[in-house]
Amino acid sequence: MLAFVVENTAAYIYVYGNGNNGWLYSIYLPLDFILLATMAALHLRRTWSTTLAIAGGVGFFSVLVWEIFGQHEESIIFALSTTLSFCLLTALFAGLLIDLVERTTTVLWKDQRFWVYLSVFIFTGPAIPFVGLLNKIYKRDPDLAVELFIIIDVLFFLRYGAALIGGWLLKPRHQTLV
């Protein structure tokens, strides 16, 4: 829900504001990572996932701090920390999906958890190469970098589409007593 609000606010700023919504993502990125990594670690309850979430979290914040205070080159996003957080979230949510498949006996696409996990997985996974190279492209051709943001828009629709299906499956079903 929070992510959805942020994405829409960012879109609003981009269309009706001054166009620079990078600051919003910069604030939201650590929050998004904390929420999702905590959720994944709590759901998985495995040593590797907790270790990965904690160690990854420490690494992510270290890189983010370094990027905020140490990076003075012209950039559009905190590429390294974003890539790192996306890699970690992809690994954690892949783990959640594998765990779900090992536990559930229902059809996967009828399980709301599948859609919720998938929503993060299909957003963070394919976005890794894009955010990894975005600053380099931006340095050479800022217009092209902005145009390439269409990739994030597509992933954005995929992400919230999947989350919406998960939410739809969560709605209470009417059951008869007979």
Add this chain to the structure above:
Amino acid sequence: MELELQWMVWVSTAVVLFLMAFLVILMNKNTNRRIRHRAELAEFHMQREKEVMSAEREATRQTLREVGQELHDSVGQLLTVAQMGLNAALEERTDAQLINSRDALDQGIEEVRRLSHSLDSELWRKRDLVDAISAEAERIERVGRLGVQVLVKGAVPTLEPETSTILYRVFQEVMNNALKHSKASSIRITLDGGPPFSFTITDNGRGFDVATTPGNGGLHNIHRRCSLVGFTAHCTSTPGNGCTWTFEQQNDHGRA
């Protein structure tokens, strides 16, 4: 610039393909797991059904054993006392009516003895299937006023007690159906040692059309019980030509 863009496209494509392959593998794993789960559930239900049937059999056996015991100890004793009284009376005076009564009483005592023995499942367990079927055939012939012939070919294998019990119950059910509905004058039972071990029950009654006769609980029960102990049950019948039930053992299932 071009190189970086190209690199990004290639890596993105590879990542997307990898993620898609990952999802396909997950779907496949989920399908396999569901199939395995369904099989486990079916196995569990079958196991449960077996347990319930076993408990039911045990309860019935216990009740019958008690009834048999009661017949033997109580009714049998009372009849023996009556027999002794009649014998004493016959020693004092010879009376045709008394003699008839004593003969009837002798037969009655013998029937009670047979009945109490047939109800005693412990005793039944000591007999094999051939003996049990032969004894039952003899009893049906005596009370049912129809010819019952038992034919044994080869050496009948020793079956597990549970298998024997279920086959015996199936045999009783088929015989009961023949007595109630077929209007047969004779029944032939053939036990073939095989392998595979099989037995057939053929009557010369009015028969029925297997295809059009609505399947009722009895016929379904026969098939279900046989499958539980690894036997197949097959019924062939046409109107006017009697009925033949064939039971055949599959592999080595149920052998002791």
